Amino acid sequence: MVRQNIKIAVDAVVFGYKDRNLNVLLIKRDVAPYxxxxxxxxxxxxxxxxxxxxxxxxxxxxxxxxIDYLEQLYSFGxxxxxxxxxxxxxxxxxxxxxxxxxxxxxxxxxxxxxxxxKELPELAFDHLKILRMAKDRLKNKLSYEPIGFDLLANKFLxxxxxxxxxxxxxxxxxxxNFRKKxxxxxxxxxxxxxxxxxRGRPANLFKxxxxxxxxxxxxxxxxxxx
Amino acid sequence: MVRQNIKIAVDAVVFGYKDRNLNVLLIKRDVAPYxxxxxxxxxxxxxxxxxxxxxxxxxxxxxxxxIDYLEQLYSFGxxxxxxxxxxxxxxxxxxxxxxxxxxxxxxxxxxxxxxxxKELPELAFDHLKILRMAKDRLKNKLSYEPIGFDLLANKFLxxxxxxxxxxxxxxxxxxxNFRKKxxxxxxxxxxxxxxxxxRGRPANLFKxxxxxxxxxxxxxxxxxxx
DNA sequence: TATTTTGGCGTACCATTAACGCAAAATTAA
DNA sequence: TTAATTTTGCGTTAATGGTACGCCAAAATA
Numbered sequence: 001m002v003r004q005n006i007k008i009a010v011d012a013v014v015f016g017y018k019d020r021n022l023n024v025l026l027i028k029r030d031v032a033p034y035x036x037x038x039x040x041x042x043x044x045x046x047x048x049x050x051x052x053x054x055x056x057x058x059x060x061x062x063x064x065x066x067i068d069y070l071e072q073l074y075s076f077g078x079x080x081x082x083x084x085x086x087x088x089x090x091x092x093x094x095x096x097x098x099x100x101x102x103x104x105x106x107x108x109x110x111x112x113x114x115x116x117x118k119e120l121p122e123l124a125f126d127h128l129k130i131l132r133m134a135k136d137r138l139k140n141k142l143s144y145e146p147i148g149f150d151l152l153a154n155k156f157l158x159x160x161x162x163x164x165x166x167x168x169x170x171x172x173x174x175x176x177n178f179r180k181k182x183x184x185x186x187x188x189x190x191x192x193x194x195x196x197x198x199r200g201r202p203a204n205l206f207k208x209x210x211x212x213x214x215x216x217x218x219x220x221x222x223x224x225x226x
Numbered sequence: 227m228v229r230q231n232i233k234i235a236v237d238a239v240v241f242g243y244k245d246r247n248l249n250v251l252l253i254k255r256d257v258a259p260y261x262x263x264x265x266x267x268x269x270x271x272x273x274x275x276x277x278x279x280x281x282x283x284x285x286x287x288x289x290x291x292x293i294d295y296l297e298q299l300y301s302f303g304x305x306x307x308x309x310x311x312x313x314x315x316x317x318x319x320x321x322x323x324x325x326x327x328x329x330x331x332x333x334x335x336x337x338x339x340x341x342x343x344k345e346l347p348e349l350a351f352d353h354l355k356i357l358r359m360a361k362d363r364l365k366n367k368l369s370y371e372p373i374g375f376d377l378l379a380n381k382f383l384x385x386x387x388x389x390x391x392x393x394x395x396x397x398x399x400x401x402x403n404f405r406k407k408x409x410x411x412x413x414x415x416x417x418x419x420x421x422x423x424x425r426g427r428p429a430n431l432f433k434x435x436x437x438x439x440x441x442x443x444x445x446x447x448x449x450x451x452x
Numbered sequence: 453t454a455t456t457t458t459g460g461c462g463t464a465c466c467a468t469t470a471a472c473g474c475a476a477a478a479t480t481a482a
Numbered sequence: 483t484t485a486a487t488t489t490t491g492c493g494t495t496a497a498t499g500g501t502a503c504g505c506c507a508a509a510a511t512a
Contacts, residue, residue: 004270008232008303008314044230047312051303075301075316077234077277086273088234090301090314159489177470179491199479200489226469385458403501405459425511426457452500 007087010054011042011127013073013134014065014094016101017151020163021116022138024131025096025103026123027062028111033083034124038115040131042089055092063112064104069095069150073134081126091130093137095150142168146187146223149208155191157203158182165225181225187213233313236280237268237353239299239360240291240320242327243377246389247342248364250357251322251329252349253288254337259309260350264341266357268315281318289338290330295321295376299360307352317356319363321376368394372413372449375434381417383429384408391451407451413439 014025026038041062045054052070059065070092077088103112115121117135120128141147148164149156158179166173182188189207196202213223240251252264267288271280278296285291296318303314329338341347343361346354367373374390375382384405392399408414415433422428439449 002273004233005273006234006271007230008234045232045303045314047228047231048305050305051301051314072300074298075277077271077316079274079276088271088277088314088316090303158491174470174472175490176472176492180493181469196478198489199487201477201479201491203490383458400502401458402460402503407500422510424457425455427459427509429458
């Protein structure tokens with residue numbers, strides 16, 4: 001039997017919510033193949049590290065962002081997806097809060113940047129396919145887990161949360177029903193701070209109450225926002 | 227930099243619905259490590275085959291069952307999960323209809339058998355962890371996708387479907403409401419055949435209408451059985 | 453004849469959703 | 483200074499759908 005000759009890598013789809021739009025973190029390749037194409041951050045797994053550690057290391061080395069949420073997405077293993085050697089890539093799905101959006105100063109050759117998912121460059125390898133799957137995962141998960149809060153600042157306005165949902169789910173939401181629904185879940189903490197953004201009545205700041213959510217989740221509580 | 231020395235394997239959690247209970251397909255290992263332990267079917271991926279092909283080949287070689295539903299479950303890559311070399315395993319989730327339950331005659335050393343998920347032997351490696359994740363996936367998916375039909379014979383009784391749901395979801399279901407709900411979805415075809423099983427009025431046979439479901443799904447139809 | 457299982461009807465109650473009205477607090481325009 | 487506009491925050495109500503049942507007839511077996 002022929003000796004197995006397959007490499008194992010990780011790739012990360014890192015989402016950030018910037019300028020009221022969903023953005024994804026990409027790096028510009030400076031080696032062949034796909035030289036000068038934009039690609040998902042990632043790379044080969046080291047012998048002694050776990051897959052998650054590999055993702056965290058690559059993100060640290062290549063982009064400098066701090067991840068707020070990480071989960072495995074899917075593994076891609078078609079022969080031929082990398083023109084050099086066969087590579088099986090375990091893709092991860094990550095979210096970053098605005099506080100952690102700042103990326104590496106591009107002193108080195110590698111360029112790093114946020115791209116709106118609506119204006120993507122051509123991507124290397126099968127990374128567009130991976131990105132699409134991640135977008136679907138985000139869209140679905142937003143409805144039954146409170147991961148939207150990992151895309152917002154720690155303190156946020158209700159209108160921010162609402163805009164996030166309408167943007168990512170790509171549909172209108174009745175503002176008043178949305179507010180009622182979310183508040184009834186009892187997972188937000190109303191802060192004693194108001195913010196005035198341009199015209200209109202100043203809005204209250206809220207915080208996601210992680211502890212309260214963990215408590216409710218234990219009792220089979222269902223987060224469900226459509 | 228040290229050369230990467232990690233193997234890539236696939237494992238499959240194959241479910242069958244037998245004797246009104248959920249069963250899983252296991253093979254008995256005849257080599258170290260975990261010699262004589264039961265394990266999930268699987269093995270190393272060949273250089274030229276896709277991950278799905280690897281799963282299908284291993285199942286053919288080791289068990290002889292024909293798969294009716296297959297999807298990727300999760301990848302397990304902790305260093306140390308295999309005591310010999312580092313192995314990253316892409317686990318798959320599979321369903322088999324009763325028509326395809328017959329397994330390999332155990333002429334060779336390898337033993338293959340169906341086990342009720344309620345009476346499992348001790349499993350090799352981290353396979354119990356993988357199996358648990360697959361059970362969760364099945365339980366969840368049963369509620370929002372019509373995969374239960376891939377565990378039943380092509381022609382089935384309503385009482386079979388109901389028992390399947392109560393068994394896997396581990397909760398009681400009101401017979402009348404369940405029937406009403408499923409029939410209202412309009413995805414079953416009522417056959418002109420009746421079956422008498424022991425005492426009681428003979429029951430009608432039904433078939434899952436795959437085409438009709440595909441059509442409805444296009445129009446954003448939601449399968450949702452709780 | 454009693455019992456069991458299927459198949460079907462109806463209905464009361466409850467929780468959730470959807471649609472919408474309106475006042476309060478700020479800014480901008482007249 | 484006042485009026486119009488914008489955004490926030492809170493309420494009301496009708497429609498919908500799920501859940502929990504009761505009831506009964508048909509068709510088989512014990």
